[in-house]
Amino acid sequence: MRKEEAKDIIKRENLRRFNWFNEHPLRENEVGIKVNGNEWEIYVTDERASIVSGSRKKFNNENEALDNFIKRLRIDKIL
Template sequence: MTRDKAMEIMKDEEMKHFNWYDDHDIKPNEVGIRERANKWNVYTSDERANPISEKEFQSESEALENFIKRLRAINKFNNNYK
């Protein structure tokens, strides 16, 4: 997956609750992706805005696939409890 494809999915599915490459400080209950030293990390944050269940990837494509998978899950959960 590419960044453009991930952005297209996020827009088409009207996704919220994400941190796209550290574009803001970590907020509670969001999914984030970041790049550091040619490795990509995907995480989910808890209610105190602490990154949890962080996973490191060697390729950006794999990281983006995991990011979208997690983001779909958190958005589905949040939409069910509005």
């Protein structure tokens, strides 16, 4: 998945509570994606805006990271 496709899904499905490549400081109960060099990381925060232990998943390509990011956002919407 490319960034443009992910943004379109977020808008079309009205997905909320996310942090798109560190666009803001950590907030409570959100899914985040960030990149550090050639490594993408997806994470979830708790009610104290701390990254949940065990929620971090790292990828070596953006497409897989974006797929996981959207999957987690969709799960949050169901809950």
